[in-house]
Amino acid sequence: MEKKWWKESVVYQIYPKSFQDSNGDGIGDIPGIISRLDYLAELGADVLWLCPVYSSPNDDNGYDVSNYRDIMPEFGTLADIDLLIKKAHEKGLKIVMDLIVNHTSDENPWFIEARKSKDNPYHDYYIWKDGEKGVLPNNWESHFSGPAWEYVDELGQYYLHIFSKKQPDLNWENEKVRKEVVEICRFWLERGIDGFRMDTINFISKVPGFPSVPGKSGLVRGHDFYMNGPRVHEYLHGLYESVLKDYDIMTVGETPNVTPQIALQYVGEDRGELNMIFQFEHMLVDSYDGGKWNLIPMDLFRLKEIMSKWQKEMDGGWNSLFLNNHDQPRMVSRFGDDGKFRRESACMLATMLHTLKGTPYIYQGEELGMTNIALDSIDQYQDIQTINFYHDQLEKGIDPEKIMAKIHYRSRDNGRTPMQWSDEENAGFSSVTPWFGVNPNYKTINARQQMNDSNSIFHYYQKLIALRKKNPVVVYGDYKEYFEDSHQLYAYSRTLDDTCLFVFLNLTGSDADAAIPESLQLEDPSVYISNYGRETFTRSLKLAPYEAYVVIGKIRS
Ligand code: NOJ
Numbered sequence: 303m304e305k306k307w308w309k310e311s312v313v314y315q316i317y318p319k320s321f322q323d324s325n326g327d328g329i330g331d332i333p334g335i336i337s338r339l340d341y342l343a344e345l346g347a348d349v350l351w352l353c354p355v356y357s358s359p360n361d362d363n364g365y366d367v368s369n370y371r372d373i374m375p376e377f378g379t380l381a382d383i384d385l386l387i388k389k390a391h392e393k394g395l396k397i398v399m400d401l402i403v404n405h406t407s408d409e410n411p412w413f414i415e416a417r418k419s420k421d422n423p424y425h426d427y428y429i430w431k432d433g434e435k436g437v438l439p440n441n442w443e444s445h446f447s448g449p450a451w452e453y454v455d456e457l458g459q460y461y462l463h464i465f466s467k468k469q470p471d472l473n474w475e476n477e478k479v480r481k482e483v484v485e486i487c488r489f490w491l492e493r494g495i496d497g498f499r500m501d502t503i504n505f506i507s508k509v510p511g512f513p514s515v516p517g518k519s520g521l522v523r524g525h526d527f528y529m530n531g532p533r534v535h536e537y538l539h540g541l542y543e544s545v546l547k548d549y550d551i552m553t554v555g556e557t558p559n560v561t562p563q564i565a566l567q568y569v570g571e572d573r574g575e576l577n578m579i580f581q582f583e584h585m586l587v588d589s590y591d592g593g594k595w596n597l598i599p600m601d602l603f604r605l606k607e608i609m610s611k612w613q614k615e616m617d618g619g620w621n622s623l624f625l626n627n628h629d630q631p632r633m634v635s636r637f638g639d640d641g642k643f644r645r646e647s648a649c650m651l652a653t654m655l656h657t658l659k660g661t662p663y664i665y666q667g668e669e670l671g672m673t674n675i676a677l678d679s680i681d682q683y684q685d686i687q688t689i690n691f692y693h694d695q696l697e698k699g700i701d702p703e704k705i706m707a708k709i710h711y712r713s714r715d716n717g718r719t720p721m722q723w724s725d726e727e728n729a730g731f732s733s734v735t736p737w738f739g740v741n742p743n744y745k746t747i748n749a750r751q752q753m754n755d756s757n758s759i760f761h762y763y764q765k766l767i768a769l770r771k772k773n774p775v776v777v778y779g780d781y782k783e784y785f786e787d788s789h790q791l792y793a794y795s796r797t798l799d800d801t802c803l804f805v806f807l808n809l810t811g812s813d814a815d816a817a818i819p820e821s822l823q824l825e826d827p828s829v830y831i832s833n834y835g836r837e838t839f840t841r842s843l844k845l846a847p848y849e850a851y852v853v854i855g856k857i858r859s
Contacts, residue, residue, distance in 0.1 A: 303778055307348075308497070308552035308577055309620060310777050312656075312767050313398070313663045314347035317628045318355055318377055319363060320720045321666055323732035330720070330731070332378035336386050341749065343393045345669060345760070346767030349552065350390060351398040351499050353628055355383065359409045361468035362446075362686055363718075364400075365501060366407035370486045387494045396496035398552060403483045404505045405469040412482075413470055417454050417461075427482075429462040429473045431512065440514040442524025447690040450524060462512075464505060464528065466686055474506045474537055484544045491545070497552035500576070503538070504557040504568070507531030520591025521559065529559045535567060538575040547574065554578040554622055554661075559592070562615035569619040578622045578661060584608040585630060595691060595708055602809045605637065606792040613659055613781040613794075621660030625651055626668060631716040633665075635674035638848060639811055644671050646848040649762045649833035650807055653850035656766040657796065657805050659781050667721055669763040670752055675719050675741045676710040684738050688713040724750040757835075765831060773830075773854070775801045790814040791845070795822065797857065803830060805852045808845040816851070817842035824855030 322334030332355065342350060354364030357372045364374065373379055390397050406413055415424035431439035435453050439460050442450040444467075451460040452467040462471045472479050487498065509527040538555075546553060555568055557579040568576050586592055587608065588600045612621055626633040634640045638647025648671035655662045677683060680692045688709055695705045715738070722744040723730030729744035741747075752758035770776045779796030791814055792807040802824060808814045818824075818841050827839040830852040836843075839853055 304571060305778070306577070307550075308661060310771075311348035311396070311552070311661060312346065312770065313349040313351050313661060314342055314345070315351045315353070315627060315663055315665045317353045317666055317718060319353075319737065320718050320731070322721065322723070323734075323736065326733045327376065328732050328734045328736045329376045331376065332373070332382040332386050336382075336389055339389055339393055339395065343395060344753075344764070345664075346764055346771070347395065347664065349396040349398055349496065351554075351663070352400065354400045354402055354501075356402075359407055359468065361407065361466050363684075365402050366405070366409075366466070366469045367402050368407040368409040369411075371489055384493065391494070396552075397494075398497040398499055398554075399490055399495050400501055401483075401487065401498040401503075402501040403472060403486070404502045405463065405465060405471045408468045408470055416470075417457065420457060420459070426476050427473055427479050428470045429508065430457070430459045431462075432458060433460050434458075440512050440524065442512075442515065442527070443522050445522050446687045447694040462508075464502075464522075464524075466690075471508075472506070474533070480537060480540060484541060487541070487545045491549045491551065495551075497554070497577075500553065500555045502558070503555040503576075504530050504534055504560065504579075506537055507533040520593050520596065522593075525559060530557075530564055535573075535575060538568065539573070542574045542576075552577050554580060556580045558582045562612055562619075565616065566619045569616075571618055578620050580622050580624065580627075581612065583612070584625075588636070589712075594712060597708055597711060600637070602637065603789045606809065609654070609658065609792070610783050610786070610794070613783075616660075621658070622663060623655045623658055623660040624663040624665070625655060626665045626717055627663070628665065628717050629714050631712060632672055632674045633668055634671050635716070636711075640671075640673040643811060643848050644673070645757075645759055646833055646846070647811075648759045650809075650848040650850040652759075652763055652766060653805065653831065653833065653852060654792065654807055656763075656770060657776060657803065657852060658794075659777075659779070659796065662770075664763065665717065667717075669760050670722060670747055670749055671759040672719070672722060672747060673741065673743060674710070674716040675739070677715075677739065680706070680709070682739060683709065683713065683715050685714045685718065688715055722748040724748050762831075762833060769831060773801075773803070774798055775803050775854070779803060784819060788814075791816055800857050800859070801854065802857050803852060803854050806845060806850070808847065808849045811847045813847065814845045814849075815842070816845050818853070823858040824853070825858050827853050827855030830854040 319330045321330040322338050324333040355377045356367045357369035358364045412424045412427045415422050416428050438451050444450045446466045505528050515523050553576045555576045560581050568579050587604045589596045634648040719741045720731035720736045725745045729740045752760035775798040779798040782795045784793040790810045796803040806816050833850045
C-alpha cells in the first residue's frame, strides 16, 4: 500500500462560526482560530478542515457561497486567512478548505446574472426548466423540506435547488462551470492550502430528462437521479487532471448514499479522482428508509457491522473515520452515554475511530466529550434544515412535542453550539452573547478543566494521536474482525509485518466477558491504551461499561 501523509494524519474539523470569537461580535472568526492553534497543536492534530469561510449571505451557514475568492466579513479578510495558513504551517498544521460547488448562493454574481434573461451568458451556469407557475417540473424534494424547484416569474422558468431555494444547483454539463471550478481550486491552492473537503460532490451530475420519481421514496425524493450521476466520474477526473494533480494535497469528498463498491470508483488508487470520501451508511443506524428524521432506536450492533464492512471492502481505497460533524448530533450523546459514562463512552468511541484503518476526523469539541443540546422552543434554533422541518411537520398536523423530540435527537444544531473553552462567561467563546446558545454544561465540560486533568477525554485523545504517530500498524496494518456475532463487543486486530494490535471495545453500558483468541499468541504484549487505566496485559478479562482495552505485541511465529 502506498504511504501518504494524509493516511497518517488526524484531521480536526472546525466550524468557524462556533469555534472562537476574537472581536466581540458573538461570531467565531479566523483570528479566533489563529489564537487557538497552540491548543490544536497540543492535541496533536495534523490537518485542520475549515467549514466554509467564503463570502455568504448565510442562509445555510456558508454553504451558500456568494464569492469564492473572498472571506465572509464576520470571519475576517483574505489577509487573515493568509496569516492562518502561514501560522498553521509554522506549527506543522495543514489547512483543508471546504469546496462548495454543487450549488452557489442565489446572491452569487453568476446567479444574479443568470436570472436576468435566458440569453444571459451566465444563464446556463444553472439548471432551468420552462414551466407554468404552480406546475413543478418533477416531484423532487429539497433536503431542507418542500420542492427542489423555485419559479422565476420574469423568465417563466424554474431553477433546481437540491438544498434551500437560496442554493441554486450549478450546471456541470456546462464546460464553463467546470473551468470556473478549476480556477477556484487553483486560486486557493496557490494561496497555500493543503486540500479540499468537497461538499456533496457526488450530486454534481444529474440524470438528463429530470424524471419524476414513481412511488414513495425514503431518502429525499429524487436522489437517485443526481447522487452518483452519469458523468460524476468524468467531472471529478477532469478536475483532478486540470488542477488537483499538480499539488501534494488531500481531497475528501462528501458522498451520501454510496456502497463500498461505488466508493472505490471515487477513491480507488488508480482512479485519479479523490483521496477519500465520507460515506454515511453508519449515520443511518438509528433511522429507517434512509430518512434522517425517520427515527428508530439506536442499533450499535448494526453500527459495528457497518464499520466492519467498510474496513473489509475498501481494499485499494482509503476510509474516513468519523462519528459526528457539523451536520450530525454529538457522538457521545448518540452512540455513547452522555450521562453517567460520558468520559468512558467518549473515550471508547474515540478508540474505535483511532484504531480502525483510515484517517480519523475529530469534530470540534468531540475531544472534550461535548454533548447534544435540547432547546425548549423552535425559535431558539438556527439551522435552516431544522426550522424548515419543524414548520413542514406542523403543517402536516404533527404534534409539536413529537417534532421537538426528533429535533432534540437529530438536529444539526446539536453540533453547532459554541466551543466550550472554559467555565468563564459564554464558555470563553466570546465576550458577548454568542450567535447561538452555549450548552449550559460548559461549567463542567470545557477545555481548560480537561487540560488540567490528566484523566480527561482531551488527554485520552492526545494519547491516541501520539500513539498513532509512533505505531505504523495503526495506519497501515491489515484489519481482521473477531467475535462478529457479539452484540456487546467490537473486537478486531490490526497487523503489520509481525506487529499486532488487538482491540476490544465494549459498546454497551453493562459488563462484558472478553478473551483474546488462543489462535493469537503475542510476544511481550503490553497495553496500548485503556480508558479504565489498565496497565498490565491480561488475556481474558471482564470489560467494564464502555471499556476500551487495546494491546500490542509481536506475533509469535
Ligand atoms: C453538506 C454540508 O455538510 C451541509 O452542512 C450543507 O447544508 C449541505 N451540504 C449543502 O451544502
